[in-house]
Amino acid sequence: MREGDIGAATETPARPKEHGPWGRRIDERLHRKEYRQQADEDQRHSTRFFPCPSCGADLRFDPGTANMICAHCGTEAEVPHVDDAVAQLENCYHFYLGKDTGAMAEEEAPSIDCNGCGASIEFHPDEHSRICPFCDGAIVGDVRMQRRIVPQAVLPFKLIEQEAQEAMRHWLKSRWFAPNDIADEAKADHFHGIYVPFWTYDAYTDTDYTGARGRRVGSGKNRRTVWTNVSGNVTGGFDDVIVSGSKSVSAEFKDALAPWPLRELETYQTEFLAGFRAENHLIGLKEGFAKAQVYMRAVITDWIKRDIGGQRQRINSTYTRFSKETFKHILVPVWITHYDFARKTYRLSVNGHTAKAYGERPFSLWKLIAGTTAMMLGAGVIGFLVSAVPWAG
Amino acid sequence: MSAGDYIGFAISASLFATLFGATGVYVLRTLTLALEGHYEFKGDSLTKRSRLAGFARFIIWAVLAATAWSFFIDWIVFEDLEFAFTALAVRLQVVIEILSHLSDN
Numbered sequence: 456m457r458e459g460d461i462g463a464a465t466e467t468p469a470r471p472k473e474h475g476p477w478g479r480r481i482d483e484r485l486h487r488k489e490y491r492q493q494a495d496e497d498q499r500h501s502t503r504f505f506p507c508p509s510c511g512a513d514l515r516f517d518p519g520t521a522n523m524i525c526a527h528c529g530t531e532a533e534v535p536h537v538d539d540a541v542a543q544l545e546n547c548y549h550f551y552l553g554k555d556t557g558a559m560a561e562e563e564a565p566s567i568d569c570n571g572c573g574a575s576i577e578f579h580p581d582e583h584s585r586i587c588p589f590c591d592g593a594i595v596g597d598v599r600m601q602r603r604i605v606p607q608a609v610l611p612f613k614l615i616e617q618e619a620q621e622a623m624r625h626w627l628k629s630r631w632f633a634p635n636d637i638a639d640e641a642k643a644d645h646f647h648g649i650y651v652p653f654w655t656y657d658a659y660t661d662t663d664y665t666g667a668r669g670r671r672v673g674s675g676k677n678r679r680t681v682w683t684n685v686s687g688n689v690t691g692g693f694d695d696v697i698v699s700g701s702k703s704v705s706a707e708f709k710d711a712l713a714p715w716p717l718r719e720l721e722t723y724q725t726e727f728l729a730g731f732r733a734e735n736h737l738i739g740l741k742e743g744f745a746k747a748q749v750y751m752r753a754v755i756t757d758w759i760k761r762d763i764g765g766q767r768q769r770i771n772s773t774y775t776r777f778s779k780e781t782f783k784h785i786l787v788p789v790w791i792t793h794y795d796f797a798r799k800t801y802r803l804s805v806n807g808h809t810a811k812a813y814g815e816r817p818f819s820l821w822k823l824i825a826g827t828t829a830m831m832l833g834a835g836v837i838g839f840l841v842s843a844v845p846w847a848g
Numbered sequence: 849m850s851a852g853d854y855i856g857f858a859i860s861a862s863l864f865a866t867l868f869g870a871t872g873v874y875v876l877r878t879l880t881l882a883l884e885g886h887y888e889f890k891g892d893s894l895t896k897r898s899r900l901a902g903f904a905r906f907i908i909w910a911v912l913a914a915t916a917w918s919f920f921i922d923w924i925v926f927e928d929l930e931f932a933f934t935a936l937a938v939r940l941q942v943v944i945e946i947l948s949h950l951s952d953n
Binding site for chain 2: 630631632678706707710711713714749750753754813818820823824826827828830831833834835837838839841842843844847
């Protein structure tokens, strides 16, 4: 493959002319060889291996740039620019739901399912060490080609592994009530750069509700709430409600690593994924929208309470109509690692675009006890002030 | 106060310290996660909403701990358990009012 041809579609070479019995045999051999080379190249391309034009080693996407780089000889190759409009394209939810994802483009990727956490992760058949990046467990099983929906957009990695390590150290240092030496002692084996599938949903909502507005009257023992029945309608739109398409990246991690700068999405190209793993989505379009609706309904509840007004609110019934539902299927970059501290393993992730880190963390029991003692003393001072002693004269 | 009263005071004060000490560690942990969540979680999300419940737990714990302290202070200073209970009952009414106001908000 020549420089500049990276990612370009390649065609099967035309069958050469036949020249007599000998010539024909040679031509056929040549043809078979060329065809095999082409097939190998296509295979490498579909499994996202891009050979360096200089040395033949694998090129990998260089985070923070628009280039691919050869780790062996340093040769750089530009990722071809593709129209960015596709990245921001909103797809009609009902159109694709009706087709049950059959209308979405699919691709095959060599993947393996983790028995421990259930993640479906990309692995090359030649890789000997198969450790699940999500749960750190050894994976036993065969790599097989799995079909998955081609994402329309990808948020490329901006951080290199060292920057992710720095983000982790900084995050650990800033934890309250954490052991003093955690930032120095926490040992992360290796960071895995993974593209995690996300769904983003837009919708317009129109909600009818019935409820009651509460007003407090009286004082002391006679204090009570007087309720007045109310009904009304609230409307509003949601833009880019993000749902993880992965069962391994929980809602907690997804929310903590936010914001995801969706304006910087690039149209999906396999070159962005070179050198990184991609997780196959396990949460489908419909299931993802159901999760988005849980969040939307919580926000709609706030809208209704605000609409009811008064001192207290009661919601008896709601009926929400969703319309103009659209979605995007994207890949976002996450550095995932596990660190060991005091013989326990903690999971930590870093947003591969913004360097925001989040993870599980240990607490120092002694610090918590000291903090609780201080809280008890503080409560004691307040207890003294509200007791009868200062007022006894 | 008789010796028996002092023993009773010591036992109930120890129970109070143990109960509120143990729950205090848990409350401080959730308060820490709530504070970190408040600064870390950008934008609204269900996770952030559940994390912020840690503030409410801390407030409930602090109000109850202060009320319990006031009872023990009244008891030991005035050496009158009945008076301490009467004052506690009045205070608990105020506490219930405060907590119901907080739950409204």
